[in-house]
Amino acid sequence: xxxxxxxxxxVPYLIWMCVLVGLPLIIMVVLTFLKSNALDLSTAEFSFDxxxxxxxxxxxxxALKNSVVNAGIATIICFIIGYPVAYIVANSNFSNKLIILVxxxxxxxxxxxxxxxxxxxxxxxxSIVNDVLNNIGLSFIWPIRGVFYDSGFSPAVVIGLVxxxxxxxxxxxxxxxxxxDKSLLEASMDLGANKVKTFFRVTxxxxxxxxxxxxxxxxxxxxxxxxxxxILGSGNLVFIGTLIDSRxxxxxxxxxxLLSLVILLIIFGSMALIFKVDKEGETLI
Amino acid sequence: MxxxxxxxxxxxxxxxxxxxxxxxxxxxxxxIKWVFFVFIIFLLYLPIFIIAVQSFNNSQLMYDFTEFxxxxxxxxxxxxxxxxxxxxxxxxxxxxxxISTVLGTIFSIGIHSLTKKRRxxxxxxxxxPILNADIVTGISLMLVFKVFMYIFPDIFGFTTMLLAHIxxxxxxxxxxxxxxxxxxxxxxxxxxxxxxxxxxxxILKVIIPAISSGIFTGMLMAFTMSIDDFVISYxxxxxxxxxxxxxxxxxIGRQMSPAVYAYNTAFSFxxxxxxxxxxxxxxxxxxxxxxxxxxxxx
Amino acid sequence: xxxxxxxxxxxxxxYDGSAVVDNINLYINENEFITLLGPSGCGKTTTLRxxxxxxxxxxxxxxxxxEIVNELxxxxxxxxxxxxRYALFPHLNVFDNIAFGLKNQKVPKEEIAERVETAxxxxxxxxxxxxxxxxxxxxxxQRIAIARAIVNRPKILLLDEPLAALDLKLRQNxxxxxxxxQRKLGITFIYVTHDQEEALTMSDTIVVMKDGVxxxxxxxxxxxxxxxxxxxxxxxxxxxxxxxxxxxxxxxxFMGVEFDCVDIGFEDGEKVDVVIRPEDLDLIxxxxxxxxxxxxxxxxxxxxxxxxxMVQEKEFVIHTYENKPVGQTVGxxxxxxxxxxxxxxxx
Ligand SMILES: Nc1ncnc2c1ncn2[C@@H]1O[C@H](COP(=O)(O)OP(=O)(O)O)[C@@H](O)[C@H]1O
Ligand SMILES: [Mg+2]
Numbered sequence: 012x013x014x015x016x017x018x019x020x021x022v023p024y025l026i027w028m029c030v031l032v033g034l035p036l037i038i039m040v041v042l043t044f045l046k047s048n049a050l051d052l053s054t055a056e057f058s059f060d061x062x063x064x065x066x067x068x069x070x071x072x073x074a075l076k077n078s079v080v081n082a083g084i085a086t087i088i089c090f091i092i093g094y095p096v097a098y099i100v101a102n103s104n105f106s107n108k109l110i111i112l113v114x115x116x117x118x119x120x121x122x123x124x125x126x127x128x129x130x131x132x133x134x135x136x137x138s139i140v141n142d143v144l145n146n147i148g149l150s151f152i153w154p155i156r157g158v159f160y161d162s163g164f165s166p167a168v169v170i171g172l173v174x175x176x177x178x179x180x181x182x183x184x185x186x187x188x189x190x191x192d193k194s195l196l197e198a199s200m201d202l203g204a205n206k207v208k209t210f211f212r213v214t215x216x217x218x219x220x221x222x223x224x225x226x227x228x229x230x231x232x233x234x235x236x237x238x239x240x241x242i243l244g245s246g247n248l249v250f251i252g253t254l255i256d257s258r259x260x261x262x263x264x265x266x267x268x269l270l271s272l273v274i275l276l277i278i279f280g281s282m283a284l285i286f287k288v289d290k291e292g293e294t295l296i
Numbered sequence: 297m298x299x300x301x302x303x304x305x306x307x308x309x310x311x312x313x314x315x316x317x318x319x320x321x322x323x324x325x326x327x328i329k330w331v332f333f334v335f336i337i338f339l340l341y342l343p344i345f346i347i348a349v350q351s352f353n354n355s356q357l358m359y360d361f362t363e364f365x366x367x368x369x370x371x372x373x374x375x376x377x378x379x380x381x382x383x384x385x386x387x388x389x390x391x392x393x394x395i396s397t398v399l400g401t402i403f404s405i406g407i408h409s410l411t412k413k414r415r416x417x418x419x420x421x422x423x424x425p426i427l428n429a430d431i432v433t434g435i436s437l438m439l440v441f442k443v444f445m446y447i448f449p450d451i452f453g454f455t456t457m458l459l460a461h462i463x464x465x466x467x468x469x470x471x472x473x474x475x476x477x478x479x480x481x482x483x484x485x486x487x488x489x490x491x492x493x494x495x496x497x498x499i500l501k502v503i504i505p506a507i508s509s510g511i512f513t514g515m516l517m518a519f520t521m522s523i524d525d526f527v528i529s530y531x532x533x534x535x536x537x538x539x540x541x542x543x544x545x546x547x548i549g550r551q552m553s554p555a556v557y558a559y560n561t562a563f564s565f566x567x568x569x570x571x572x573x574x575x576x577x578x579x580x581x582x583x584x585x586x587x588x589x590x591x592x593x594x
Numbered sequence: 595x596x597x598x599x600x601x602x603x604x605x606x607x608x609y610d611g612s613a614v615v616d617n618i619n620l621y622i623n624e625n626e627f628i629t630l631l632g633p634s635g636c637g638k639t640t641t642l643r644x645x646x647x648x649x650x651x652x653x654x655x656x657x658x659x660x661e662i663v664n665e666l667x668x669x670x671x672x673x674x675x676x677x678x679r680y681a682l683f684p685h686l687n688v689f690d691n692i693a694f695g696l697k698n699q700k701v702p703k704e705e706i707a708e709r710v711e712t713a714x715x716x717x718x719x720x721x722x723x724x725x726x727x728x729x730x731x732x733x734x735x736q737r738i739a740i741a742r743a744i745v746n747r748p749k750i751l752l753l754d755e756p757l758a759a760l761d762l763k764l765r766q767n768x769x770x771x772x773x774x775x776q777r778k779l780g781i782t783f784i785y786v787t788h789d790q791e792e793a794l795t796m797s798d799t800i801v802v803m804k805d806g807v808x809x810x811x812x813x814x815x816x817x818x819x820x821x822x823x824x825x826x827x828x829x830x831x832x833x834x835x836x837x838x839x840x841x842x843x844x845x846x847x848f849m850g851v852e853f854d855c856v857d858i859g860f861e862d863g864e865k866v867d868v869v870i871r872p873e874d875l876d877l878i879x880x881x882x883x884x885x886x887x888x889x890x891x892x893x894x895x896x897x898x899x900x901x902x903x904m905v906q907e908k909e910f911v912i913h914t915y916e917n918k919p920v921g922q923t924v925g926x927x928x929x930x931x932x933x934x935x936x937x938x939x940x941x
Contacts, residue, residue, distance in 0.1 A: 016495070017485075020406025021418060024399075024466075031463055032424050035436030038443065050442045092336060099333050112571070116516065118340050119524045120564045124544045125556065126343035129350070133342070137359035139349055146361075174339060227427060235429035238526055242548055252431050259435060259531070268439075271432045282427055286420050483681035486648045489668040490675045491695035491746070501694075505685040 036275075042268040049262040061269045070249060071270070077163035078251040081240075082233035084164060085172035086180075089229045090222070092173070093180030097221075100181075101188035111185060115178035127171045127242045131156050134167050134243070157245030167243040172233045179228040187221035188214070220288045227281040235274050344564065351557035368558035375553055381543035382559055388454075388529075388539060389522040392461035397515045399462075400469025405503060407470065408477040422471065425464045433464060434531035441532060452534025460532040461522045468521060469514035476510030477503075523563075596623035599782055600645065600750065605654035607640055607806075614640050616806040617654070622750075622784065622799075627776050629785045631793040632803035633829070638786040639678070641803075642752050645784060647671050669698075674743035675752040679759070680735050682727045688714075688738055689723040695746045713745040716775065733764050744775070750782045757792065769796055790830050794818065802826050824939050827869045834875070834910050838868040838935070846935060849906060851884045854930035860937075867936040872900070872913040874932035883925020885910075889918045 838848030
């Protein structure tokens with residue numbers, strides 16, 4: 012396409028991104044060095060309190076640990092479930108587009124908070140499912156809502172995270188698997204590798220790109236969310252997201268910003284990783 | 297000893313190589329595969345199913361199914377706060393989808409026309425809102441909008457939420473359109489100009505129709521993301537402008553009106569129905585073309 | 595008398611600091627079939643795009659019917675293009691593709707239908723009007739692309755390697771058809787190709803390009819028989835190129851032997867490149883031959899044999915109808931009017 016002329020269409024987007032991505036970054040960095048009441052600059056003073064707190068506060072450490080443990084376990088489970096599902100869809104004879112829609116988009120038309128609330132209901136001592144099952148002589152009771160171990164691992168929260176973010180693992184992996192040239196696999200078989208070997212030597216390495224994206228797309232929201240821990244952890248569990256939320260609600264923008272920057276650091280690391288494996292961003296959708 | 301193990305393992309391999317055994321094995325594997333697949337779909341839909349059950353439950357209690365009823369469906373628009381939240385959600389989602397689809401299409405065409413290096417940089421920048429944690433996005437936007445408040449004191453509420461939704465919808469639209477653009481013949485736009493289109497007409501008449509499937513995907517993604525968003529909306533609302541997610545979050549732990557289950561179920565069904573209508577219509581159109589073509593051949 | 599239709603004067607185009615088209619001068623007459631020929635990357639497409647109005651020259655002028663048209667956008671030029679990979683509109687059927695330009699020019703409906711039908715007949719695809727373009731074969735798409743351009747009755751038709759994607763047989767048929775079409779319609783064709791055979795068969799005039807610079811402009815026979823430099827000689831057909839010295843008028847010396855020749859325009863004692871086409875070398879008895887060598891290889895090419903003969907460490911390629919076994923000593927002979935002399939390249 013006519014390069015110089017149409018390229019100009021990007022300029023407004025660049026400005027938009029600068030204002031909404033760049034500017035807040037600067038504001039946040041500045042805020043971490045201040046002690047202020049929300050954004051009120053008239054009473055603000057220079058202070059390292061937030062930074063000191065970051066390294067000394069026990070709550071921060073617990074929250075980080077809880078977030079990492081639960082998000083990590085959820086991500087691993089999502090990968091273990093999501094990869095085979097993506098693989099099955101990519102190799103199925105059905106209309107792939109339809110299955111992918113069923114797997115990813117349609118569940119999202121139900122409100123995610125409501126869905127987690129339903130899971131919470133299922134994992135409580137008395138649930139509507141058990142009540143319905145009773146009528147046909149069955150029962151299902153698994154009261155783990157709010158339960159957590161010393162490591163911070165909470166089965167209910169992990170289940171909620173997995174069921175909420177699984178689609179974000181399936182979609183990118185499916186996208187790369189579907190694009191793999193089938194003749195590559197035939198070539199591999201032709202060269203004497205059996206199905207299992209072909210999978211590990213050809214298919215899997217070629218799908219790393221999608222796996223990377225999938226892992227990041229599941230880990231980041233699991234790590235930083237605060238609604239699911241609140242619903243399924245019954246508020247017993249502090250996550251890093253919970254902490255950020257409470258700081259901002261208490262008008263402590265300084266410490267809140269610092270914690271956000273910690274998350275942002277992880278995100279930039281992930282983005283560097285994604286940019287390395289997938290320069291055109293084709294696995295993100 | 298080891299030779300015994302070896303011969304045993306060979307025997308096992310040979311056993312599985314026997315045609316009959318091999319066939320049974322294949323069938324078993326494929327059954328396991330599909331059972332697993334259906335089970336995962338079941339799990340994904342289990343919460344949605346529970347919500348549906350709750351929506352038909354006469355009792356307000358979340359754990360006690362008393363009687364089948366449609367009454368909550370009638371209640372959706374009875375409760376003022378919920379009705380307002382639903383209206384707000386739909387309004388924001390529709391507007392954000394519309395605006396980000398239009399802008400996203402324009403920006404995509406711009407990004408596509410850049411040189412390779414610049415394009416990659418733009419794609420990277422475009423990924424920021426997608427990969428960024430919702431909470432960081434939400435807070436970032438809130439901070440900027442708070443600064444804007446010095447100039448426009450009343451923006452918190454509808455305006456900020458709409459801007460925030462456009463912000464995280466745009467990248468999805470752009471990401472769905474870009475691959476479609478790179479599938480196009482490089483000379484397509486030039487061909488339009490060559491055949492007497494002015495630049496803007498060329499884009500409207502040729503580029504946009506050729507990437508329409510990408511635009512549609514982007515629209516679908518944008519709407520889905522917008523309607524399901526909680527965190528970003530939560531940080532960027534004000535003056536009591538609640539959407540459904542915020543309403544639900546506020547009601548968690550308290551007695552939630554089952555009307556929201558009814559709304560959720562009805563909305564899902566309407567969306568699915570809409571999708572079916574659209575896809576049926578497009579396949580009908582294809583068939584029509586086919587008929588026209590075959591008539592022409594005769 | 596032919597009339598000048600379009601002219602390029604000192605046209606230069608640079609990308610990222612390097613000149614892709616370097617100070618080109620060229621004029622094209624009405625009804626001419628002119629071909630831009632050169633290896634891939636030599637700036638042919640860029641030249642064509644500047645004529646079509648898709649790119650602006652950095653310097654120089656493009657003059658159409660006596661007017662400078664540098665700033666004229668493509669949609670205001672009486673020129674249409676057949677693009678390299680056709681660039682058919684994927685969302686439109688064949689009819690709408692061809693009618694696209696006419697609709698934009700607000701031609702009345704009945705006339706559009708008529709002209710599209712005529713165009714389809716011209717490219718021998720009647721009854722294809724309501725097909726989807728994506729269901730057509732490469733050759734058919736090619737024809738639709740041509741129909742889409744000529745239906746607008748342009749003064750000039752630009753064709754960018756239109757046959758490159760077709761297989762040999764189809765390509766040869768299309769070459770013939772395109773030539774016929776050009777004669778019938780009386781449109782000036784500016785044709786781009788990297789295939790010298792195609793250029794030789796179709797063109798009235800050939801422009802040989804290399805690295806953005808025009809090497810030679812001439813008729814196919816002129817360029818074949820009298821290449822101006824080594825590049826042209828090598829690019830257009832096979833040739834034996836030998837270093838020699840222009841002894842004096844009508845006498846040239848190479849391989850240590852003196853030959854009669856007819857080319858003029860060199861100074862006595864000047865170094866020259868001697869070009870002899872493989873089919874112009876005859877095999878004779880080694881006794882009394884000016885050049886004697888040993889056959890080093892022989893390949894059957896269908897009509898003729900291609901022999902390689904080593905003469906004093908220098909390999910000569912010869913096309914002949916009679917085979918000689920490898921290892922046999924043979925004599926070579928060349929007629930004086932088939933010895934072509936060129937100035938030595940500075941490269
Ligand atoms: N838009 C462009 N930007 C940068 N370089 C270009 C562009 N278009 C062409 N070039 C360069 O110009 C040279 C000539 O290209 P082109 O005219 O397409 O050659 P040809 O058609 O003879 O193969 C090539 O080296 C190509 O890389
Ligand atoms: Mg070219």
